[in-house]
Amino acid sequence: MKDELKMGFRSLIYRRKQYLSLFLVCMFGIGVSLFCLFAIMGMFSALEDKARIYYGGDLQFLGGYAMDQRVENTERLAPVFPEGSVIAERFDFDADYAAFYFEGTGVRQRVIKGVNFEKEHKLFSNFNYVEGSAEGLYGTNGILLSEPIANMLQAHCGDEITFMLRNTSGFINTLPLIVKGIFRDSSLFGMYTSYMDRELLCEAYGTSPVFCNRICIMLPDGTPEKKELEKYQSSLSEIFNMFRLVEDKNEFYNEALYSGVETYALIKLNANLEEIRIVIEAMKAIVTFIIIMLLIIIVTGVSSTFRVIAMKRINEIGIYKAIGMKRMKIYSMLLTETVLLITSGSIAGGAFSYLATKVLGHFDFSFIPAFDLFLVNGRVRGIVSVEFFFIISAAVLVTTLGAVMFAVRKSVSVTPCQALAVTE
Secondary structure, three states, rough: HHHHHHHHHOOOOOOOHHHHHHHHHHHHHHHHOOOOHHHHHHHHHHHHHHHHHOOOOOOEEEEEEOOOEEEHHHHHHHHHOOOOOOOEEEEEOOOOEEEEOOOOEEEOOOEEEEOOOOHHHHHHOOOEEEEOOOOOOOOEEEEEEEEHHHHHHHOOOOOOOEEEEEOOOOOOEEEEEEEEEOOOOOOOOOOEEEEHHHHHHHHHOOOOOOEEEEEEEEEEOOOOOHHHHHHHHHHHHOOOOOOOOOOHHHHHHHHHHHHHHOOOEEEHHHOOOHHHHHHHHHHHEEEEEEEHHHHHHHHHHHHHHHHHHHOHHHHHHHHHOOOOOHHHHHHHHHHHHHHHHHHHHHHHHHHHHHHHHHHHHOOOOOOOOOOHOOEEEEEEOOOOOOHHHHHHHHHHHHHHHHHHHHHHHHHOOOOOHHHHHHHO
């Protein structure tokens, strides 16, 4: 094997002009494939982080009488989940008839989230604040606004705004709020969403603070695996009347939420994203198509070029056979050249994808409508994965080796007399 390695390396150096184009095809093919993969992973990670903040963690516990359940259920849930889990009650207010007013300017809201800031301190510390923070919000009339809403109102931290809503009795109610923090998010999950103290929101809406309409669970190890989720579901079934695990939370809403029977459901984070699942699947399909096409180009290019090179080296192969070299050793030499070529191309491609991912992170894409959902501070923060580097490189190497063996089998199979009789 040592001899084949030496011969293969010397052959690559000697024929470097012939192999340069193959090296570049391999480098850019693998580099672009990994770059697309790293970028899409970063975009999905940004989406998941925004969804985790919006939905309050990795899991949601919904149900009860319609959407109302007692806050004390947080204590009943605690033994089911791992130590260190954050289990917090929330009151999500659908702000159809709600708006903020400041110095004559009014802005409608989509959702007002009533939060226990004391329990969810860690989650809100991850917000990207332009001004202020969530420190000290628990039990106060403070509120967190998104940057676009604050800009529309021309409000800053410390300003007092008026919150107007229609309460459970159908009357208009107003409430003074102090802007305590302004966070940078103009996505589907952030722009028309604001956060305030849950008990204060319940009081303004006219509902009892002993009830909430969801309990959010943030696990210490992040999103649970399928087996863990099933274990939690099984444990909860011993305490509550549980609905089955679903991939879309609307299944629970449509079948059980308003059935008149007190039913609960454990909703994983992805089950909340059905509205944008088509976009996610489309992005995955596009990236998969790009990677497959690039891999086909690499394999086809390397194997076809090796066929030509092997035909041109027929005299060399005849000499090897004439001095007693076995067919498998000739195969080994040619395959060693392929391994060296693909390995060097993969390493160069990995370096290219890493640099391209870092460069991409310097461009601001927040001007693209609705694209902020996948951005961090307006930028694509790609995730470099060594694991995927080895997977892509191994896939290219294995398929290329098979294609090369198939391409050069005729040249290697000739007898020494036939090979030496060929003139180029």
